[in-house]
Amino acid sequence: MFWLATLLLFQTPPPVLDLPARNPHTTSADLADGKQLYQGRCAGCHGPEGSGGKGANLAVPVLPRAADDRSLYRIIRYGLPDTEMPGSLMDAREIWQTAAFVRSLGSVSAAPVAGDTRNGERVLRGKAGCLQCHALGNEGGRAGPSLTGIGARRGAAHLRAKIADPASEVHESFRMVQVTTRDGRTVRGTRLNEDSWSIQLRDAAGAFHSLWKEEIAKLVSERRTTMPPYRDRLNEQELTDLVAYLSAERGAQ
Amino acid sequence: MKLVIAFFVGLPLLAQVTHERLLNAEKEPGNWLTYSGNFAGHRFSPLQQINDTNASQLQPAWVYQSNSLQKFETTPIVVDGVMYISEAPSHVTALDTKTGRPLWKYRRPMADDIRVCCGQVNRGVAVLGDLVYVGTIDAHLVALDAKTGAVRWDTTVADYRAGLSITVAPLAVKDKIVVGIAGGEYGIRGFLDAYDAKTGKLAWRFWTVPAAGDPEAKTWAGESYKNGSAATWVTGAYDPETNLLYWGTGNPGPDWNGEVRAGDNLYSDCLLALDVDTGKLKWYFQFTPHDVHDWDATEVPVLIDAEIRGQKRKLVLFPNRNAFSYVLDRTTGQFLMGRPYAKQTWATGLDDSGRPIRVAGTSPTVAGTRVWPSVAGANNWYSPSFSPKTGLLYVAAREAGSVYFFGKADFKAGEQYNGGGFRSIPGEEEWGAIRALKPTTGEVAWEHRLFTPPYAGVLSTAGNLVFGATNEGQIFALNAATGKLLWRFQGGGLVRSNPMSYLSEGKQYVAMALGNSLYVFHVR
Numbered sequence: 001m002f003w004l005a006t007l008l009l010f011q012t013p014p015p016v017l018d019l020p021a022r023n024p025h026t027t028s029a030d031l032a033d034g035k036q037l038y039q040g041r042c043a044g045c046h047g048p049e050g051s052g053g054k055g056a057n058l059a060v061p062v063l064p065r066a067a068d069d070r071s072l073y074r075i076i077r078y079g080l081p082d083t084e085m086p087g088s089l090m091d092a093r094e095i096w097q098t099a100a101f102v103r104s105l106g107s108v109s110a111a112p113v114a115g116d117t118r119n120g121e122r123v124l125r126g127k128a129g130c131l132q133c134h135a136l137g138n139e140g141g142r143a144g145p146s147l148t149g150i151g152a153r154r155g156a157a158h159l160r161a162k163i164a165d166p167a168s169e170v171h172e173s174f175r176m177v178q179v180t181t182r183d184g185r186t187v188r189g190t191r192l193n194e195d196s197w198s199i200q201l202r203d204a205a206g207a208f209h210s211l212w213k214e215e216i217a218k219l220v221s222e223r224r225t226t227m228p229p230y231r232d233r234l235n236e237q238e239l240t241d242l243v244a245y246l247s248a249e250r251g252a253q
Numbered sequence: 254m255k256l257v258i259a260f261f262v263g264l265p266l267l268a269q270v271t272h273e274r275l276l277n278a279e280k281e282p283g284n285w286l287t288y289s290g291n292f293a294g295h296r297f298s299p300l301q302q303i304n305d306t307n308a309s310q311l312q313p314a315w316v317y318q319s320n321s322l323q324k325f326e327t328t329p330i331v332v333d334g335v336m337y338i339s340e341a342p343s344h345v346t347a348l349d350t351k352t353g354r355p356l357w358k359y360r361r362p363m364a365d366d367i368r369v370c371c372g373q374v375n376r377g378v379a380v381l382g383d384l385v386y387v388g389t390i391d392a393h394l395v396a397l398d399a400k401t402g403a404v405r406w407d408t409t410v411a412d413y414r415a416g417l418s419i420t421v422a423p424l425a426v427k428d429k430i431v432v433g434i435a436g437g438e439y440g441i442r443g444f445l446d447a448y449d450a451k452t453g454k455l456a457w458r459f460w461t462v463p464a465a466g467d468p469e470a471k472t473w474a475g476e477s478y479k480n481g482s483a484a485t486w487v488t489g490a491y492d493p494e495t496n497l498l499y500w501g502t503g504n505p506g507p508d509w510n511g512e513v514r515a516g517d518n519l520y521s522d523c524l525l526a527l528d529v530d531t532g533k534l535k536w537y538f539q540f541t542p543h544d545v546h547d548w549d550a551t552e553v554p555v556l557i558d559a560e561i562r563g564q565k566r567k568l569v570l571f572p573n574r575n576a577f578s579y580v581l582d583r584t585t586g587q588f589l590m591g592r593p594y595a596k597q598t599w600a601t602g603l604d605d606s607g608r609p610i611r612v613a614g615t616s617p618t619v620a621g622t623r624v625w626p627s628v629a630g631a632n633n634w635y636s637p638s639f640s641p642k643t644g645l646l647y648v649a650a651r652e653a654g655s656v657y658f659f660g661k662a663d664f665k666a667g668e669q670y671n672g673g674g675f676r677s678i679p680g681e682e683e684w685g686a687i688r689a690l691k692p693t694t695g696e697v698a699w700e701h702r703l704f705t706p707p708y709a710g711v712l713s714t715a716g717n718l719v720f721g722a723t724n725e726g727q728i729f730a731l732n733a734a735t736g737k738l739l740w741r742f743q744g745g746g747l748v749r750s751n752p753m754s755y756l757s758e759g760k761q762y763v764a765m766a767l768g769n770s771l772y773v774f775h776v777r
Contacts (some may be wrong), residue, residue, distance in 0.1 A: 018366070022494075040621050040658050044679055089370070089438065094660060189643045195725035195740060196704040 021102070023069045025096035034101030037094055043101075045084070050105035051155025054169065055085065059105045064152055070101045113156045113247040120245025123238045128230060136249070143173065143190070143204065144227060149251025156247045163239065164225040174225060177201050179211060180218040187211070190234075191221065269378045270332055276493055279667050283756030284509025285331040288377050289636060290421040290753060293556040294490035294499075296638040297713050298754035302761035304716030306729045307664070307701040307776050308739040314762055314775040315353030317346075324749040325766040328377040328422060328636075330385075332399070336764070337380065338771060339422075342373035343389035345657050347398060350757035351451050353773060355674075357402035364391055368416045368667055369395045369443035370438035374749075376488070376634075377422030379430060381450050384724045388419030388432050394448055396655050398432075406453035410434065410446060415666050417441050422488045425499065427530050429456050433485030437503040437549065440480030440670030442447045445500055445525070447532060458530030459518045461485060469519040477514035480664045482506030483521040487551035487634045492567070495584055495761055498533055499556070499569055502550035506660040510545075510618040519544040522550040524571060526586060536586030542608065543617050546599070546657060547628050547675075548575040553636045555646060561589055561693045570692050572648045574630030576604065580758035593693030594688060595631035595650045599624050617673050625654035629708070634711035636751045638719065645689040645735050651706030653683035687711060687721050687731060697738035710751030720763055724746035728765050728772065745770055 001101070025034075045055030056065075065080065066072035070119045076095045079087035090098065124130045125167065131140035150159070161168060175191040177199065189203035199219070200210045204226075213219070234242065270286060276293045277285070282299040282641030289296045302309065319325055323341030329348075330337045335356060336348040345359040367373060367390050379386040384405055385397045394413040397404060410432065411417035423432040429447040437443070443461035448454065462481035463469035470478050482505055489500030505514060505521035522541040527534055539671040540550045555570040561580060563731035569645025580590040600609040615624050631651050638647045657673040662672030677683070685706035687700040709722040719731045720737070728748065729741040746768015754763045764773045 027619070036619060041676060042675065044676075067451070086676060089669060089674045090660065091663075091669050091671060093663075194704060195727065196702070196723055196737070251339055 019070050019073055021070060022066070023073075023096050025093055025102045030097045030100050031104060032101070033094070034097035036091065037098045041088065042098065047155065047158065049155075050102065052153060052158045054171065056153050057155040057158070058102050058156055060152060061106045063102075070100065103105070111246045112189065115240040115244025117241070117245045117248050119238075120241035120243070124245060128223045128234060128236065128242060132232065133227065134239055142206065145174065146248065147249060149249065151247040151249045153219045156243050159246050160239065160243045163234075163242065164231040166225045167227050167229070168212065170223040170225050174223075176221045176222060176226065178222045179209075179216055180215045181211065181215050260611060266417045268447065269382050269462070270425075272381070272425075273390060275381070275425060281649055282335065283331075283759075285329065285753045285755050286380065287424065288296075288328050288332070288379070288488040289553055290488065292426075292491040292493070292605055294553045294636075294639075294755070295555060295641070296452050296553070296636045296710065297640050297715075297749065299715045300754050300756065300761045301714065301716035301752075302712070303718065303763060303776055305718060305739060308716070308718055310492055310776045311742070311763070311774045312731065312739050313742070315770040316773070317353050318346060319771070321768045322769060324374050324378045324747070325371050325749050325769055325771070326374045326420075328430060328751045328753055328757075329764050329772070330380055330773070331753075332379055332380055334757060335399075336386050336755070337378050337399070339375040339378050339387055339738065341375055343375055343387060343391070345378055345385060345387050345402065345700070347385075347402060350755060350762065359387075359397050359402040359404070361389060361395070364413070365417065367391060367413060367419075368439060369418050369435070370669065374420050376420060377601055379423040379425040381425035381430065382482075384450065385424045386425065386430050386450075388421055388423055390418045391601040392417045392421070392434070393644040394419070394423065394430065394432050394453065395763060396450075396453060399407060404505045408453040408455075410447060414680070415439065416668075419501070421486045424491065424498075424775040425450060425531070426491050426542055426754050431489070431500075431529075433487070435484050437482040437484040437486070437506060437565040438669050438671055439482075439662045439667065440506040441482055442479070443481070443483035443485055445485045447529070452460065459525070459532045459534065461523075461525070463519070469497065472516040472519045473537050474513065474515035475718060480506050480670055481514070481518060481521060481522075483518075484549070485551070487553060490554045490556050490557055490569070491529060492583060495526075495567070496529055497583070498529045499583065500525050500527065500551040501552055501554065501571075503551050504544050504547045507670045507672030508545075508547040509674065510659055510662040511543055513662050513672065515543075518544070522548060524550060524569065524581070524586075524760055526583065537590065538576070538579075538581055538586045538607065540571070540579065540607075541575050545610060546575075546624060548573070548630055548656075550574065550628075551634055552632055554708035555637060555639045556583060557639060557692060559693055568693070570639065572646070572690070573633050574626070574632050575599070575609075575631065576626045576631035577609075578646075578648070578690060579607065580693055580695075581607075588695060590695060594648060594690060594695060594697070596625045596654070598654070599633065617659040619658040621658050621676075623654055623656055623678055624772070627655040627677070627706075628657070629653070629706070633708060635708060637748075639692065640733055641736050642715055642717070643689070643713070645733070646692045647689050647711045647713055647733075648690060649685065649707040649709060649711055650688045651683075651685050651708075653706045654678050657697065687719060687736065689719075689733075689736060690740075701731050701736040701738065709748040709765075712752035712754060720752040722750070722752070722765060722767065726767065728752070728767060728774075740774070742774070744768060744770070746770070
């Protein structure tokens, strides 16, 4: 969709890759080089310590999509289709060095997140009302991103920042659009897709709308969130407990 | 008896595609005999059955589905009711132009250790005599019998294990097949070749990167020319009056680390004018000396005769990946005009000789440097179009920048030699447009805005139409004079190809590869 243009140069992996099973570049010099490469190219989305942001939390002992070194190499080289993770034209050694640094992130941040997870769940289901908009397993709403397995994807610091101030960074796929048609109708919702001549959205009630741009008099599109800031709605302990609960949410294993 | 023999001997001769026919392609507008439709690189169809009054009624006539999941970049060639297409990685199929039914198939087994930066793709075939020519991803040039698809000859152009491959559509000129090489991300030594069309024997080779002792070697620090790349992966143009072949060259290697190759790095990012009989260099023009952003000058040169600076001249137009559109005298290579046609932040302008005046601090860094245009450029390999009817040059322009990274560059044969990398600019809203440029001034006559930067070429027709395509799966037709949208079709796949048009049994069709299929449209 929107990010396909950035994938032009990477494309599909060749059918057979002559890759070693284990990372051959893991010396301390490799790690230092890997850190430099990571800070330039990866930290923007994955965070300087790998605790996640727009990109996945890499500071975990086992990366869900890259349990072995070859998988990690392939993800860095070719990206992940249907996600915003692009490939890279780094050479083999640089990819391995980056992979080595990514692995090192998991070993330093394995400490458990502080807070009472049971109270966190009470906050989630009660006072914070998260499931009105977010799915958790088979429960919850669909207006916001799913929380199933969120602890495996996002670091605690990132979760805390997003709950306290959700407008700080809004994912491209949660772009809010307000459309006024030439015949005077107004439709508001989440943009699901867009091209040169049409736009598709889902309104708060879950109804789909598709409009030709030639029918549209005004189109306001912004990366904005309908999620309220919880900085003042939860006290410090509640926020800490909620983050602890979400960090422990690893989805169905 | 004599008459009968003459009849049977004469028939196959009629079906032959001679150099004369290629020279006079406009006399048979129902066929599409070369990659760009004519030697001048116009990608213009004189057909007008489909025009601005009935384009809204365009609909699919047939669809041919390729089995490959690689990008489908072919431009079909049409000769007397038969369409010849290439399919990834290096297959050729002959199709009936009316029904889309295959007539024969050439299927080339492929090694599993092919080295390519950007997909195992192929942009089309060439025809001459009774042969069809295809360059292969394992760097061979193959001649096939146009009637059966049987291999007539198969010449090894280069060793694919060193990262050389062929993706370009060859160009048949006189008795030669001209073919370029890809591999600019592998530190190759680039060249352009011409082969004897009948035998497959090498006629000449022009090295785009010097050898030790050549004067051009002084434009490369130390021995950096040895891995200088300057690939030749997009089909050029030919002018029978100058007898020159006009062909673009790609980026110097390594792409983003210029420190290891101080100097202008000839002949990377150049337009070359070569004598087609000998391969001797008549002139060159370098668009981006010492390129550190991967802005290959591998676009299609467009040859026109027009008045500029009060004088009618033989020109070559070149809308470059570096975001400037150039006008050169194609007899001498003299720079006449250059102007940005999309956002760029790397040069304050061009000097009187056409050399860019660079903005300081735009080279890649370890932390990343933001520069417009993006690594894919304001334009890329896909074709522009020139309409002699409107006098406008049509370009699918890309409005995007990149963050460019500097990295170490250690050459190892057969491995990528990039010296850095790139990513998109966080939060940037990329977009694109079909732009109609006044060719000699570079002014924009009109533009049709597109949601994302396009990566597909354009075709103009005498029916006052411009055809193009989007990343979101649409093929569309615009009014060539105004840019107004007249028709669109959602085909549900990425478009990485160029449109063309032809006649079958006297009826006009427009063809373009989309996703993994070739779509052919007509008006019922």
